[in-house]
Amino acid sequence: MATIRVKTDVADALHAGSPVVALESTIISHGLPHPDNYEAAKRFEALVRGYGATPATIAVIDGVARIGLEDKELELIASSEDVEKLSVRDLPIVMARSGHGATTVAATAFLAAKAGISVFATGGLGGVHQGASTSFDESADLGTLAHTPVAVVSAGVKSVLDIQATLERLETLSVPVLGYGTDVFPRFWLPRSDFPVDHRVDSAEEVAAVLASLRELGLDSGVLVANPIPEDKAWSVDDHDRLVDLAFAAANQEGIRGKDVTPFLLDYIQRESGGDSLRVNLDVVAHNIQVAAGIARAVSERA
Template identity: 50%
Template sequence: MTGLRVSDEVRAAVDEGSPVLALESTIFTHGLPRPRNLEVARLAEQLVRDLGVVPATIGVVDGVPTVGLSPREIERLSTSDGVVKASLRDLAVAAVKGLSAGTTVAATAHLAHRAGIRVFSTGGLGGVHRGAQQTFDESADLGTLATLPLVVVSAGVKSILDIPLTLERLETLNLAVVGYRTTDYPGFYIADSGHDIEYEVDSPSEIADIARVRDALGIASTLLVANPVAAERELPPELHDEVLARALAAAAEGGIEGHDTTPFLLDFIQRETGGRSLDVNVDVYCGNVALGAEIAVALAAAR
């Protein structure tokens, strides 16, 4: 595994067939404000450990892609200026330039698979952006996950994206989607995006069974588990829709395009909801981490 460092704890757990859960780093390098970002990073790792699973937080430290960041490395990435955001295409550049980086879903998934980890929890996936018919703006997450036999838990895709087109792309890319105890596809901040998916699963063991049969059939794409935020914790749908409409209008009026669009919209929503969207973000993430850990346990037991 040239160019990749795997912590001793994670390597031993993978070799022994013990449950391991991959966690991304962009949520605390770019997704949450300080000091809450570090608090959430520590909370996620402790939540995983409390469920009997080894956490493997993934990031890049001084150019070294690392699976299983130490507490000191997590603190450093959470508090240092100059930490970049690295997708899969950026990993080699960051390595040669000696950069430290938070890894996106695409980069985290790739590194997790290289280290032999089978389950990864994140907040919301990237997807097809609004207006993609003209801009061809689509997250690298989708194409990357189409090539990796992982289980990835998320609360759907962010509601700022084009959810119907994203679901179409998932089908085209042979990415199976199952809803955890629901057929309502979640929209990150809200439990029901208004779009349905075909399959519902009722337990971590059922998800593990699906992953095992997928592997036996030689299907090399990710199983996406859509895990909605609890209804009592979601952003009120009426507020969500109203603020999102104003955010989109403000982006259009300000000429915000390309990679600047997502951070602009998320920042707008956070400000206009008085920070409520940030609280939902954390609830979403913790729920996905807990479910991911349970799936990792079920997969390890099946082996």
């Protein structure tokens, strides 16, 4: 049995050299309630098509990595209670057991590269967690991006993470970071952090040129395209900072530690924001899809 199966329209687009944009599935299974998650997944795919590219939502179903999902497969990921959250290290285990899994940024980028897809749109990248000097808690997204030749378009990293440490780690891993239309690294729900980016690009064509140079040099790292949410879609800074502080205080009070901290923080913020953080999450992904589709078109035109 095949371990990776590429949906027909995705395979046709790749064979023709047409633009393709990979999409993760964790946001469907673990990021939104049903049936809102299914509707959001369909909306994201429609946006990719509207911007002139083919969507490839990635997940594992019945032990097979699917590059592009049929409607019934999207519905399964959105509604089934036995869908595991998969990073790269989880893939061989769940696939060997013929299980279902939704792919994180790391697993999505890994499988996208295996299928020959070079552009991936997500919300926010994982990174170095607060207090990582003692917990050693760092997302697998960073290490995977260091040896996965995919351009990941994201609104920076989740703002509950240690942004400065994450940028330092990306530098150590030799992962290029490009500020898309910005000189400042974005802060996920907010367009700006306190940290500059070393390299700014202002067009999809510039990103495509960087990817071409990476290939010519024989480098196998990915590229982080840091794309800030537009000002009119961003969350209120005061509300954001207040709820982030409250979320950390609640985590400390309840003794939340290690890998459970970030899910706890994001869930707390979503509940206490009255849906504001969720609205911004969806806008973040939609905006990243727009930029990613443009990059995919530019990559296709250079081929």
